[in-house]
Amino acid sequence: MKKILLFLCVSLLASTSFSQKTKIKDNVATVDGVAFLKWDLRHGSEISISGINSTSEEIFAMYMDYSDPAKVTSANPEGKVRWIELNFVTLQKKCEIDTRTQGGLVKFIFENNLYIDNVINAENVEKLVYKYGMRFSEGRPKGTTVNVFISE
Numbered sequence: 001m002k003k004i005l006l007f008l009c010v011s012l013l014a015s016t017s018f019s020q021k022t023k024i025k026d027n028v029a030t031v032d033g034v035a036f037l038k039w040d041l042r043h044g045s046e047i048s049i050s051g052i053n054s055t056s057e058e059i060f061a062m063y064m065d066y067s068d069p070a071k072v073t074s075a076n077p078e079g080k081v082r083w084i085e086l087n088f089v090t091l092q093k094k095c096e097i098d099t100r101t102q103g104g105l106v107k108f109i110f111e112n113n114l115y116i117d118n119v120i121n122a123e124n125v126e127k128l129v130y131k132y133g134m135r136f137s138e139g140r141p142k143g144t145t146v147n148v149f150i151s152e
Contacts, residue, residue, distance in 0.1 A: 083136040
């Protein structure tokens with residue numbers, strides 16, 4: 001029992017001490033209190049993202065979804081498949097990732113080093129595009145309609 005309790009305490013300490021605190025306020029996303037990105041939420045489901053010192057949109061993120069009868073469960077009665085499409089506007093690349101909150105998206109961008117010294121990093125974007133691809137669009141059953149998912 002003591003080993004389990006010790007393991008839980010160490011796990012909790014490790015997860016809280018290494019996780020970044022994200023916040024979005026006044027169109028600025030911060031990580032651990034430091035300004036990280038310009039963040040412009042549009043229509044509740046689209047986000048224009050750029051580096052703090054940038055003058056142009058560099059990432060356009062859109063929350064997407066569709067219904068798939070094969071995904072219907074008691075926890076997901078509509079069979080919704082949800083994801084975020086990341087369009088790297090200046091690099092003309094795109095990929096799709098699992099859906100997450102806006103704070104989770106800031107953390108994802110931070111943890112994948114998409115911005116280094118406040119500049120979008122083409123090499124890390126290329127790795128991300130290769131890693132994630134367009135798996136939600138490619139996996140969508142034929143004849144389904146894509147809907148924009150509105151997140152708060």
